[in-house]
Amino acid sequence: MVTEHIDVLVIGAGQAGIAMSEHLGRNGISYLVLERNRIAERWRSCRWDSLVANGPAWHDRFPGMEFSGHGPDSFVPKEEVADYLKAYAEKIGANIRCGVTVRHVQRNQGRPGFKVETSNGLFDAEYVVVATGAFQNPVIPTLVPETEGLTQLHSNAYRNPAQLPEGAVLVVGSGSSGVQIADELLRAGRRVYLSVGPHDRPPRRYRGRDFCWWLGVLNKWDAEAPPTTDHVTIAVSGANGGETIDFRRLAAQGMTLLGRTEACQDGMLSFASDLASNLAKGDRNYLSLLEEADAYVVRNGLDLPEEPEAKIIPPDPECVTTPIRALNLKEAGISTIIWATGFVSDYNWLKLDCFNENGTPKHQRGVSAEPGLYFLGLPWQSRRGSSFIWGVWHDAKFIADHIIKQRGYLAYQGMALPEMAD
Numbered sequence: 001m002v003t004e005h006i007d008v009l010v011i012g013a014g015q016a017g018i019a020m021s022e023h024l025g026r027n028g029i030s031y032l033v034l035e036r037n038r039i040a041e042r043w044r045s046c047r048w049d050s051l052v053a054n055g056p057a058w059h060d061r062f063p064g065m066e067f068s069g070h071g072p073d074s075f076v077p078k079e080e081v082a083d084y085l086k087a088y089a090e091k092i093g094a095n096i097r098c099g100v101t102v103r104h105v106q107r108n109q110g111r112p113g114f115k116v117e118t119s120n121g122l123f124d125a126e127y128v129v130v131a132t133g134a135f136q137n138p139v140i141p142t143l144v145p146e147t148e149g150l151t152q153l154h155s156n157a158y159r160n161p162a163q164l165p166e167g168a169v170l171v172v173g174s175g176s177s178g179v180q181i182a183d184e185l186l187r188a189g190r191r192v193y194l195s196v197g198p199h200d201r202p203p204r205r206y207r208g209r210d211f212c213w214w215l216g217v218l219n220k221w222d223a224e225a226p227p228t229t230d231h232v233t234i235a236v237s238g239a240n241g242g243e244t245i246d247f248r249r250l251a252a253q254g255m256t257l258l259g260r261t262e263a264c265q266d267g268m269l270s271f272a273s274d275l276a277s278n279l280a281k282g283d284r285n286y287l288s289l290l291e292e293a294d295a296y297v298v299r300n301g302l303d304l305p306e307e308p309e310a311k312i313i314p315p316d317p318e319c320v321t322t323p324i325r326a327l328n329l330k331e332a333g334i335s336t337i338i339w340a341t342g343f344v345s346d347y348n349w350l351k352l353d354c355f356n357e358n359g360t361p362k363h364q365r366g367v368s369a370e371p372g373l374y375f376l377g378l379p380w381q382s383r384r385g386s387s388f389i390w391g392v393w394h395d396a397k398f399i400a401d402h403i404i405k406q407r408g409y410l411a412y413q414g415m416a417l418p419e420m421a422d
Contacts, residue, residue: 002121006032008403009116009125011105013039013096016131016377018085019062019393021094023400029407033131034118036101039089042135043082046156050184051078052238054176059212060389062088073210075238085389106351112410113372126372127403130350130361133377133387135343141172144264144337150329155181155340161188167335168192170269172261174199174278175233178340179245183237186255191333195261196247196275201235201282202289204244207297207304211236214293221385233342235282244286247279251317258324269327276320283313366399372406374399 010020013035024031038044053060058072065088067076076084089096097120104117105128116123138154146152151165155177158164161184168191171182182194202211215221235245251257259275290311297304327334345359354362354370362369365382375381376399377392385391 003124004121005124006030007125008032008127008129009034009114009123010129010131011102012131012133012377013089013094013098014042014131014133014377015040015085015389016133016392016396017096017129018089018092018094019389019396020129020131020376020399021089021096022062022064022092022393023397024403025092025094027400027404029400029403031095032123033094033096034100034102034120035096035098036119038086038098039096040082040085042133043078043085047078048155048158048181048184049160050239051180052076053078053081054236054238055212055388056210056238056242059210059216062389062393064088065091073242075242102349104349104351107370127374127406128372129374129376129399130347131376134345134379136346137344138339139341139344140339141261141341143261144269144329147267149335151336153336153338155338156343158338161185161190164190165335168333169336169338170195170329170334171338171340173197173233173340173342174235174247175340175342176236178233178338179235179247179250180237180239181338181340182255183239183250186250186253191256192254193256193258193327193332193334194247194250195258195271196278197233197260198274198278199233199235199282200285201245203286203310204236204242206290206293206310207307209293209304210242211289214289214296215384217296218289218292221383221391223384224382225380225384246314247282248314248317248320251319252314256324257317257319258327267329269329271323271325271327273323273325275323276316279316279320287311287313366395367402374402 007029008024008031010017010031010033013033017033021033052075056073057067057070057076061067067084070076101119102116106115108115113124113126114128116125138156140154144152158181169185170193171178172195174196182192186192204211237243237245247257257275259272261269262272263270352370354368354373356362361375363375366375368374376396379387381395386395
């Protein structure tokens with residue numbers, strides 16, 4: 001089998017792979033991006049129909065191109081985000097080969113680089129950049145057994161309310177995906193239960209500025225995650241023109257809030273007693289950002305209108321003051337459970353010793369513990385903004401610079417040795 005040689009092989013043609021393409025191409029480095037599907041496929045086929053970007057168009061983009069046909073403060077639909085990424089790849093002349101599945105990556109023996117086995121043949125690469133992100137396999141807890149008449153699916157398989165059988169819906173997870181899906185189902189006239197765990201709850205807008213702007217000027221996008229930081233979901237939405245997530249408002253509109261889903265036995269679901277505390281922690285996160293924003297306005301003398309009503313927290317609804325600790329699925333009429341419970345990575349095809357005990361990559365800002373191997377598109381890879389379109393662009397530049405430095409060292413031939421006298 002013929003082996004194709006390449007300086008840098010990038011795996012994945014989503015936002016990370018495209019950003020990597022730009023920086024490698026800009027520096028004249030020979031590279032190839034392999035993608036098993038289409039460019040930005042996950043935006044097209046692994047999202048629900050009504051999804052829009054969680055950040056406004058002026059913010060969630062690459063530096064080199066704006067979204068066409070959208071105002072700067074609009075939230076772009078998912079298909080148009082995918083179109084944007086494809087158009088950007090064409091704009092920079094990205095060297096992408098679609099329809100190629102990477103099966104194995106292993107280190108060469110006795111020489112630098114990697115042997116990469118794919119559905120389209122073998123590759124020999126000096127460097128490999130894994131740009132597949134961290135969201136490969138959806139997590140569906142095994143709490144609820146498969147029973148007749150009960151549909152269980154992950155949020156990545158949800159498309160729209162009409163897809164689901166008639167009956168009430170339980171959504172498990174209070175991050176962006178869970179709360180947006182629950183809200184859409186409620187607006188469609190469904191009876192909705194939402195299991196709420198710990199979360200951050202930033203304001204969508206405050207004093208005339210989007211929360212993306214506030215996190216930027218307050219330097220929170222560049223916050224580095226300490227190694228022991230647990231992932232906390234963020235309840236924020238660009239749906240319906242962008243709105244602050246307010247769980248109490250959803251309850252007032254008919255949604256039933258529950259604590260974290262803990263167990264299931266004989267058709268009875270049990271829930272933790274943490275609903276009120278989870279909401280209170282979310283409120284504290286929300287109010288603390290407002291306080292920091294107010295202080296920033298005063299310190300910098302900005303003319304931004306005050307918004308005192310934003311600090312009013314409404315009273316707890318009955319489902320919070322008298323929480324449901326157990327729920328009979330059949331009696332509640334629940335026909336569907338949507339698990340908005342995140343994803344886990346799948347790196348089984350990387351036959352390399354570069355992972356922690358829990359299967360996560362060992363890296364520093366994407367530079368792997370395995371020399372010559374890099375990761376790109378991971379949450380908190382270098383900072384809070386790493387998994388966003390603009391954030392991954394900056395991380396890609398760091399990796400490209402690192403590759404350039406390594407190539408410079410390897411190009412050094414050493415000092416000429418003096419000739420020995422006879």
